[in-house]
Amino acid sequence: MRNVPETVHEYNIPRLNVIFVVTSLLLLGSVVWMVYRDYTREWKTYQNKSQEFEKLKLILDVKGAETKAQEANIDQLLLQLRETRQKLDEEHGIVAQLAVTESLLKTALGVATSEYQAQKSNLDQLVSQYDAMVELNPDDPLLSKKMEQIKRQREMLLQKKAVMDAAKTNHDTADAQLAKAKEAEIDLDKQVRKLTKERDLAGSKLDKLTNVRLNLVDRIPMLEFAAPFTRIQQVITEDQKYDLNFTQVSRMDRCSTCHAFIEKKDGLEPGQQGFRYSGLPHPWRSHPRLDVFLSPDSPHPVQKFGCSTCHLGWDRGVGFMSAAHTPQFYPVEKEYVYCDGLKRWMEPSTFSGLEQNYQSSHDALGSWKTSLEERRDKLAREISGKDTSQPDLAVKKDDLVRVKQDLGQVSRILASLPPVENVEKAKKESSTQARIWHDQYGWHPIHHKEDPMRPKEFVESSCLKCHLNVTWIPQKPLPEGTNGPNTGDKINQAIRLVEQAGCYACHRIQQLETTAKHKVEAGETLQAIANRYSSEPQMILASNGLTKPEDLKIGRDITVPIRVPTDRAAPTLAKIPAKVTQEWMEKWLLNPKEFRANTYMPQFWGLDNNRAGMKYTSQDGKQTFDWADRNIAEIHAITEFVFHRADATVDSPAPPPGNPENGKKLVAEVGCYGCHVEKETWEQIPAKDRMFRTRGPMLSGGGSKYSPGWLYAWLKDPSQYHEATRMPNLRLSDSDAADIASYLLQDKNHVFDEKKIPDVKPGVVDDMVVDYLQTKMPLNEAQEKCKGMSADEKNQFAGEKLVRRYGCYSCHQIRGLETEKPVSIELSDWAGKKVTQFDFGFIHMQEKNHYGFLHQKLSNPRSFDRISAKRPQEYLKMPQYNFNEEQIDLIMTAIMSLTSEKPTPASAAHLDDSQWQIENGRWLIKELNCAGCHVVEGRGGAIYAKIEQPFMRPPILAGVGIRVRPDWLYHFIKQPGDHKYRYWLNARMPTFNLTDTQMNALIRYFALLDKQPYPFEKATMAGFHPSQALVPAGERLLIDFKCLSCHAVVTPEKARENGKAAPNLMMVKDRMRPDGIIPWLNNPGDTSRPNPVTPGFGLMPPNWPDQGPSPFTNVLDGNVQTQIEAVRDYLMTYEGPPH
Template sequence: MFNNDERYWDIHKLNKWFAISSILFLISMAWTFIDDNDDEFKVYQREFRKMEIEISKKNLEMELESVSEKRVSFEKELTNAQSTLDAQKEKLSELESSLITLEGRYYNENMIYQGQKAEVDGLKYLVEAENAHHDDGEQHGPSHKDDYAAALDLLHKYKLIKEASEIEITDTENAVKELKANVKLKLDELNIVLKNVNIVDNKLFKIDRERMTFANKVGDIVRDLPVIDFLDPYYKVNQVVVRDVKYDVNFAVVPKVDRCTSCHLGLENPDFADAPQPFTTHPNLDLYITSASPHPTDSFGCTSCHAGRGRGTSFVSTTHTPSDEEEKERWKDDYDWEVMHHWLQPMLPTQYTEASCFKCHNNNLDLKGADKLNLGLSLIDKSGCNGCHLVQDFPQLNKVGPNLTKLDEKVSREWVAKWIQNPKEFRHNTKMPSYFGQENQSSPKMKAWNNAEIFAISSYLVDGEKGSISSSDHRFMGDSENGQHLFESIGCMGCHVVEPDPVETETTLKDQTKRHGPNLVGVGSKTSAEWVYNWIKDPLSYNPKSRMPNLRVSDEDAKDLTAYIMSSRNEDFENSPDVKLNENDLDAIAFTHLSKQMPESFANKKLTEMNLDEKLNYVAKKSITHYGCFGCHNIDGFEKSKPIGTDLTEEGSKPTNKLDFGLLHTIDHTNHAWFEAKLANPRIYDRGKVSPPLDKLKMPNFNFNETEIEAITTAILGFNANKVEERIKAHNNVNEMAQEGARLVKQYNCQGCHLIDDFGGQLVEQIGAAEYAPPNLNTEGAKANPDWLLSFLNNPSIIRPNLEVRMPSFHQITDSEWNSIIKYFQHLDNEKIAYRDDLALNQHSTEFKGGEMLHELGACDNCHFYG
């Protein structure tokens, strides 16, 4: 017989394990619910709620205190009005009772009226039906016309009865309102006084459980319980979908989604200005976040400016990035912070937030409120970074270095070689970077290699037979003291300084305007008096594309200026040893370049066939190409050469695994840390490497200070692949001519002398008195007639004879470009009229006579000079 109790497994053990697994499953389910409900952002929201309650209580006390005197006064008036009403309590009670009776009677009368109206409508239909069949001669029963007429009379009777009751009710209601009018008036006045008090009090009623009713307390707790919290929770993810700012997910470009305000809850509330993170108020609420600002949260979100992972709801998952090592260590202790290695766009460190302005303001050359970004872009432009590196949204429009096609008219070959070898030995604050003498060129072999390159380049740029310069030609030199006076008074200091020694100054945009041109120290050791004289008289004859204007100085003044400029010499530079050529080193360089183009046997043969001049010419061309000198200078033979540097158009979005950190492990693996180190020491990533000369890093050293490095890094981080809809870009609100005008104002350094758009005018500080300085052009667009302004700009004339400073002639600027500048002035003043009629004066008018009298009395002469 089959035994039902026989099983492969022991049933008692099975039951035991089943019970254990069921308990474990139940625990895991409970744990799942707890973990799912224990979000990090809810902790912050609970803490913020407590802070909000405390701040609201303080605000309530402050509001009550601010209206305490008014409140007492208005409450007293309300009490008096209520007392007056109480004195008429019997009359009010009688009227209200009468009103109830009247309303009851009116209800019955209205029902009778409505019933009669329904009967009239029915009879009306029957009468109209009779009339419709009257012409056919058909008769369907008795006529209803008499009944209809009688019903109408009865309806009119009921209407009069109803209307009489309505009048009585209206009169009674008005009597009640009249009795209560003063109380209502005083109550309304009190509510106006207590408006802010009531707002804060109502807010507290919603968030403070101590003020809630029992039912509301229960509801407030239940709404956030697991499972039920999908209905209407208090603690929830706050999410903004930013339609016009896109995020590339490889196969699609989707709108950004930001959940930052799930933790950063006090961003829009000024009451939290002193609160700790993440509850503090956002800076500059008039510019960001609020609906009244140009950058409301609904349109721009948070990550469009700060970057990071907007969908994250925890400190780590949002990819916060520390600003420095100290903050990093603190975050590790406080938040268990770690890097999310596979998120390509981590949050920007606080000091680099302005980088994101560039995505919408890429055509704004001077963006107010983004001083660091402006400085970075200015440094990139003035240092010629975009001459070697392509930046599609910030291209190089003009070569930043001098034209080298006529260099042998200006300097000697020996001077050029020493200058290339170490520019800062001649001019401590030159914009010319150092290509040589860097840490990856410290070996004797590399020094010899570099000397041969330098000699070849200088020989190519300057014909040794022509490059003999005399600095002591007295035919072109006058009174040095008067030259200094002219230099300091006619406007030269709008673009130039003479600083023999380094000056500790903060790098600012305004400081950049007075360094638009070179520091004129040591010129007497560089060039000839004849060249300086001719340059002052007519800069465009030497370089038609020069930004240097013509100051229209006389021959004698030009000689005086030449004498002053030539009086500055650099004897240490003059006495430093010349760069010597070792032909063996030259051969080695030439062979290295040749062997990259052909087999070594062919290269050796080719080299033996070349004479010294051919070798120098060949090595010079290869070296100029290798170092990219044509990125900043016009050089014969290199007019069509392409930039040699990395394309930086989207450098700010480049993943860190595509940045070569070399053998260094002391630098954080972040893009901004890589940029900082590269700018501070461009050859640092060659450290420890063994590379042949042509494979070594070759970016020159600009000797940027920390402020400049931070500003340039900000700008580079702004060159990224982030996409925004064209319609929200700022340049859509600016006329193209006005944008071109703004660029020209920067290019020719108009703000070195003039205050334009509340920026610039540093020459005013040099002169010391605004009345003797170039005019303030803040309102030029609204003030000046465009035709007159164009005529003046093309041919500047003396307007204020008491001024020594003069408006120079910019003959290199075309009428079209001047019109763009005028359009820019008009844009700044919101001036829409491009043409104005000549002003017609009625010299017989009362206004003209009055003005003439004021002038005769000296009212104008007190402030203004006439000449």
């Protein structure tokens, strides 16, 4: 026997066993931990909860269907159903019987027909035999016999025919009966379906509801893997790409994983009771304005745009922090309510919405249960002890079974429904969103995400990414029954404010510029290109660095600037000495808002880095100066420089003495308030009118500012002072201009007048000059050079340096500096900058981000180097605009929309040719501030608040393209004074200094807006001939309708005294489009009726109420359309009132 050697182990088995057990346990533990972590993932808890809300919704839906069924009076309905069913059964029998009869008759008809056919051929044969016999032997004795035979046969044929006809009639009757019976059958079938539909709907939903899987069995960890009903939801948007580590990747938005009902519509009328997704707390709450966002029928369907395109954030994140949620920027303390059942803080409005949802589900189920119980008892009483074979009782018996079934289901659901107490609040607290989020989701400031979500206040900053090249970002009207700001209001106001404050003048903002790329084609002139884009030849040359039209070579790619403002952001300084004194300007520069509260002229001196009392060291290091003295020296130097550079002007002669009382009246009447205010501050002007009424300067303090001669001349013709000015010519007479001037000069700002500018200290000036000189030379040389300069030379030298440093020329025209580039950095991709690129200086912020920096920069631009040790010319120079919080918020919204991230062409808001043309006009309307006086596309009419009587207001410009002839419009805009169509108005249409390109752009805009063809084929009188037959009837109607009660031309004074006036009908033939009068007369602006031509003041009544009948049946047979044509034809020949 071989000796088996004992196995020798290098390791200790028992110890190994221990290790094995321990690692197994660890592994098991980690698996359990893993499953647990997965099972309790944040998003899964939200999805589980959403099941409960779905249940609430279903309950209310079912209840709705049930109520409908009940409303239809269920007893009657059931009986009706039974009867109808019976009838249907009978009808089935009738149809079957009829079908048999019909087929029998059909056979009979077939037999009769064939017998007739046989008889006929028989007869035909006999006839031909007879003919042959006649031909052979006309005297054949057999002929008469044959003839007899034919006669007999013919009679038989007639008999057969009668039989056949009878059979046919019988069959046709049977056939018709059958068809009718079949129709009745279908009809009854439909009725049965309809009768059962509501009930079936309720029933099927109830079944569905009972089947909602809410039991825990489906939620056992691990088992739920088999058929998970929580899963990650995502939308991948091919069009919306972003830069991820230098690669363009599609957005993969997983937001709806938690925001489960984000695109669910409530489907309820305002005020209607029922379940509202919009009344749920976050994350289940539905998105606001689903008519604008997310829905497939909205302009921004979620499948195409996703979520993070607008909201930003980390698209793939499925956790609160990982998605990079950002709390509201403004740390406003608000009241929050704690919902015990959901373990969640929410705003009171959301809380009450949730409570309502729960309460109405409970109420609905409770009342349903009661009504079912009542019905059950009633039915039981009615059939107890009775013979249920009778049809109406049988119905009730059936129904009782059903009611009992329903009742069981409803009771079960009610028992499983979470109690209303679940939403009962436990506590209330005032807090900020950031703090609430911190408590609830463990939110903390994010540092490592490049594009955290936009705070709620700035979501509209995303609009500009796609909506480029438009003046107004398109808006949908607010849904009925809602008020408050509309979606898009903020960004639109923001862009307007950035334009008005002139941000773009110092900081280039490409988003506010519109250009087109163009390749010069053979035979294309510069003017043709300009016309095509509604641009100007000079601008095209300048922006392509060309000087002569001949430089435009064929095939050359050029950029065509479109919609370029005619004037700079601020008034010209090229002729400033004629307007104000040097002393006024120095005082103004010290603090412009002190003189005019609404001005966009910022303050440069006396700020956080150059306040009086702050010191700086002189260039040689030997002296210490106060910033107060330096400020005065700078202001003086700039003023000296600007006045020196200005054109030599002769003093305007003093105006003739005016009547300030009349001037005041004129200011209110002629239309100044469309663009100006007198003393109202920005905050006092209604928000919708601000952008229009702050277009021109405030009219206050004129007496402290203007040279009287200048003001008088300016009022009479602004363009003689500055050709490119935005101020139009109001065609004031000499005395009117003198009156207005005297009124404006009456108002003085005494505080301002009494302010004294301290004397300039020569030492400070020298140091300032040396400061700028020594950038080019050594200090001692600079000092030497300074000593050799006269006081004036010093001011001129330092003045220019300072104007260049602060960039005055960016907004103002200053001779010699007209072509300088904007003074500051471009902002076109500011929002795309990294936070690390911002210098927060000594400013402490809890969270350093774009918004914080921007807010600080706009509210106190110099605060960043408050305790800095720089040389004076190295200090921050952005001036202080003294914006209010609302303005800062708007400008932040606009600036945060400036990113270089571009949408793909497929998703960018695309403008077709006619939309481009409309946009050109829209831009001009904005630029000329037409909406200060008129309502255009629903916007504006700012002056209306100042004119009480509607008939005295400038007209609403709607339906212009339909009604007004383009040639007339051209002449009117060119020379408004020549056309006295609304002769009684005090407000005057000013004369604008427009080029023909601009005029055409406007006219085309009005035409295209009303979908009229351009150029205008039908719009003129060409091809139109008034019907001479209709003209007399038209005249008659004009008298009968008493049109001249309002349309009689009287003196303007008389019209105003009467309190009514209507346009001059004698101008209709020149002004109105013949085809445009018809819709106008059909419905001149009654918005309650379809297709009003203009939603006007509604002063012109529809004379043929509700499309007829005509009140005058004796004219043209009372035919409304012919009467309207007659009036049109008469007006087209109208020369004055009929006699």
